[in-house]
Amino acid sequence: MHIFKLIHYCLILLIAGFCSCGIKKNNEAEPQTTVKIYDNESYTDSYEPVDLTQTTDKGFLILAERRDYQSDFPRVTILKTDEYGIFNSENKLPDDFVNPVGKLIKTPAGYYFFCMNRLTLQSKLILVTEEGTFTEVTELPLTYPLAAAWDQGSGQLMLLSYDREEKEMVISILNPAGQSRSQQRFEIGFGDFDAEASIIKHFAGTGPRLPFFCGTNGEGLYFFNGYYRYALSLVLYKAGTGIPQTVIYGYRDERSINSAIAWDNNFAFSKSEYGSMYFIPNWENSAGLLSGSDIKGYPIPEIKENSPVTVTKIPVNNTEYVVYGTSTRNGQIGLYFYTGSDKRLAGNHYLGFTNPYEINALTATSDGGIAIAGQTWIAGRFSRICLFKLSKDDLSDIIH
Amino acid sequence: MRRQCVCFLLLLLTCIAHNSFAQRVQKRATSPSGLNDFLDKQLFIGIRGGMTLAKALPTERYSVFSSTTGNSSRYDKNYHNFSSPGPVAGIDITYKYLGLSVSLQPNYRRYRFIYENDYVWRDSTGEWSLELNYRQGNHLDYIEIPVFVRYEFLQGALKPFIQAGLTYGYLFSAGKSVYISGQDAASGGQSFDAAPVSENARELFIKSQLGYAAGAGLSWDIGNIRLVFDVVYRRNTHIITNREQRFTHNRLAGSGDAMDDIKLRSFTFSIGCLFPTRFLNAQYYKTSK
Numbered sequence: 126m127h128i129f130k131l132i133h134y135c136l137i138l139l140i141a142g143f144c145s146c147g148i149k150k151n152n153e154a155e156p157q158t159t160v161k162i163y164d165n166e167s168y169t170d171s172y173e174p175v176d177l178t179q180t181t182d183k184g185f186l187i188l189a190e191r192r193d194y195q196s197d198f199p200r201v202t203i204l205k206t207d208e209y210g211i212f213n214s215e216n217k218l219p220d221d222f223v224n225p226v227g228k229l230i231k232t233p234a235g236y237y238f239f240c241m242n243r244l245t246l247q248s249k250l251i252l253v254t255e256e257g258t259f260t261e262v263t264e265l266p267l268t269y270p271l272a273a274a275w276d277q278g279s280g281q282l283m284l285l286s287y288d289r290e291e292k293e294m295v296i297s298i299l300n301p302a303g304q305s306r307s308q309q310r311f312e313i314g315f316g317d318f319d320a321e322a323s324i325i326k327h328f329a330g331t332g333p334r335l336p337f338f339c340g341t342n343g344e345g346l347y348f349f350n351g352y353y354r355y356a357l358s359l360v361l362y363k364a365g366t367g368i369p370q371t372v373i374y375g376y377r378d379e380r381s382i383n384s385a386i387a388w389d390n391n392f393a394f395s396k397s398e399y400g401s402m403y404f405i406p407n408w409e410n411s412a413g414l415l416s417g418s419d420i421k422g423y424p425i426p427e428i429k430e431n432s433p434v435t436v437t438k439i440p441v442n443n444t445e446y447v448v449y450g451t452s453t454r455n456g457q458i459g460l461y462f463y464t465g466s467d468k469r470l471a472g473n474h475y476l477g478f479t480n481p482y483e484i485n486a487l488t489a490t491s492d493g494g495i496a497i498a499g500q501t502w503i504a505g506r507f508s509r510i511c512l513f514k515l516s517k518d519d520l521s522d523i524i525h
Numbered sequence: 526m527r528r529q530c531v532c533f534l535l536l537l538l539t540c541i542a543h544n545s546f547a548q549r550v551q552k553r554a555t556s557p558s559g560l561n562d563f564l565d566k567q568l569f570i571g572i573r574g575g576m577t578l579a580k581a582l583p584t585e586r587y588s589v590f591s592s593t594t595g596n597s598s599r600y601d602k603n604y605h606n607f608s609s610p611g612p613v614a615g616i617d618i619t620y621k622y623l624g625l626s627v628s629l630q631p632n633y634r635r636y637r638f639i640y641e642n643d644y645v646w647r648d649s650t651g652e653w654s655l656e657l658n659y660r661q662g663n664h665l666d667y668i669e670i671p672v673f674v675r676y677e678f679l680q681g682a683l684k685p686f687i688q689a690g691l692t693y694g695y696l697f698s699a700g701k702s703v704y705i706s707g708q709d710a711a712s713g714g715q716s717f718d719a720a721p722v723s724e725n726a727r728e729l730f731i732k733s734q735l736g737y738a739a740g741a742g743l744s745w746d747i748g749n750i751r752l753v754f755d756v757v758y759r760r761n762t763h764i765i766t767n768r769e770q771r772f773t774h775n776r777l778a779g780s781g782d783a784m785d786d787i788k789l790r791s792f793t794f795s796i797g798c799l800f801p802t803r804f805l806n807a808q809y810y811k812t813s814k
Contacts, residue, residue, distance in 0.1 A: 154768040155768065156772055160779070163590075168655065169648045210591070478778075479780035503646075506655070
């Protein structure tokens with residue numbers, strides 16, 4: 126009888142031990158995955174993020190466009206959140222500051238971005254603090270800012286802009302004070318297709334939003350996606366030469382590269398051909414003039430027509446993956462993870478439900494996860510900023 | 526998962542040990558002189574069923590929505606407490622000694638609770654607006670193993686009693702149904718209802734639930750069976766929301782839903798029918814004092 130009693134009490138103690146361990150772990154747990162939608166109760170306001178970056182306090186800065194029914198150009202706003210995506214502050218720039226362009230560039234001195242003076246159409250360089258407050262650094266004599274990037278190698282800012290007088294795409298290398306270090310100009314060309322009209326419609330929001338971007342591989346090779354000789358093209362050139370080393374031609378604004386990152390002499394990019402999307406996770410740069418249609422890619426029919434694509438490289442479990450983020454036809458954000466080496470699709474993941482969701486920016490986080498800033502339409506009608514954060518464990522589960 | 530399997534195995538062994546222990550203290554009375562001693566002890570086995578009314582007590586509130594105007598309380602959920610009955614069914618193993626009993630009552634039970642969110646969007650003039658109501662029905666299905674100590678006040682056929690005990694619950698299923706309705710004053714003032722969405726929500730809650738309970742009831746010996754009516758109030762001791770998984774359910778999070786940290790409170794109303802397992806011989810046929 127004593128043995129039975131002993132077994133009985135031991136088992137009860139063991140069960141209690143098992144249960145209490147799991148419960149204690151849950152009580153102390155904090156979610157590493159989060160979803161947030163930033164709402165302001167307004168019927169007429171709409172928001173669309175441009176870029177996001179993680180701050181040193183693990184929170185996020187989100188650069189966004191803000192519109193109401195009376196806006197002509199989109200105005201500029203900066204959101205600051207904590208590490209769980211909980212809203213901290215919103216700083217609205219004056220109404221004459223319009224058209225913010227990505228990227229929101231993280232530098233040792235702070236966070237920079239460019240926007241446009243609504244009256245002069247010239248570019249403004251803005252410095253943002255960790256808390257999301259801003260200072261105008263300078264206004265530059267460069268009209269129509271289109272895209273910006275950070276040149277890690279030289280510690281300079283890159284700005285792609287459009288010179289309407291000369292009909293040229295302009296790449297300017299600037300120091301963080303906004304002083305020009307060098308400049309390269311590329312003619313947009315003339316022909317039966319009016320490239321300038323396409324750019325103006327992009328700015329005014331009356332035409333398709335075009336995939337302008339610029340960047341560098343960090344080893345002296347610069348690139349931009351913009352109009353070059355009649356077509357929306359990806360142009361690669363060496364600093365100082367002013368002559369393109371490689372051009373991947375598109376066709377008008379109907380066929381083009383629409384996202385790219387570079388490392389060494391390799392690129393990962395996506396291309397859009399008459400509404401269809403293709404991923405090219407690893408392409409080795411070969412100098413010369415090429416047509417985008419000659420570069421083979423993986424067709425992804427589930428992607429919404431003319432949807433913007435963001436591409437970046439992210440380490441997961443000590444392996445680098447090329448990650449594409451885009452918007453699917455059924456209103457979700459689609460993430461596609463490719464191995465850079467053998468171009469294999471290692472996993473994909475979809476975010477969002479009920480309301481439509483679209484992606485605008487994606488960044489790696491300090492804890493090994495990723496954060497995604499996008500746009501959702503609450504109740505199918507109110508355009509708001511959303512933030513997804515996926516943890517390192519989430520990424521490990523996605524990749525197989 | 527492995528931990529839960531081990532837990533169940535241990536619980537099973539505990540029940541076996543408990544029953545074995547109970548069987549070993551049985552004594553067969555063989556003469557009228559031992560009648561009183563014999564009737565002081567009894568092992569009842571039976572079934573019980575009933576309903577439970579639950580309350581979800583939020584200890585910390587969360588939302589997918591984050592207000593940029595400082596009006597975050599707008600997203601707090603409005604809970605409907607003790608309003609949705611859920612079924613309870615199980616077995617009852619009660620060992621009685623004099624007026625005291627120890628009762629093991631493994632059961633299946635469903636806790637149900639409802640919460641609502643109301644959202645309003647207006648333009649600056651107040652002329653255009655959209656009002657939305659999200660009504661979320663939640664149900665949690667547990668296999669629960671409570672152990673009660675019961676004290677009966679009186680002797681005779683009708684015996685009121687009080688009881689208190691500890692409970693362990695294992696969540697094996699959970700679900701949510703979302704009903705969306707609203708009033709669209711901007712498009713002409715029509716009210717509307719969207720088709721409900723039902724989702725498996727098991728990942729949103731932790732598997733184990735520990736708690737304590739207290740209640741009162743009445744037992745009624747009719748012939749050779751005992752009927753038991755009781756009401757028990759239960760409190761779980763910890764948060765049952767899976768805090769790590771709060772935002773991982775894509776379909777629910779995508780529609781704007783995130784669980785608060787909640788604890789459960791509930792009333793259970795049940796009826797049991799118990800059968801004694803120890804009998805005197807036919808001449809002194811009796812089972813209980």
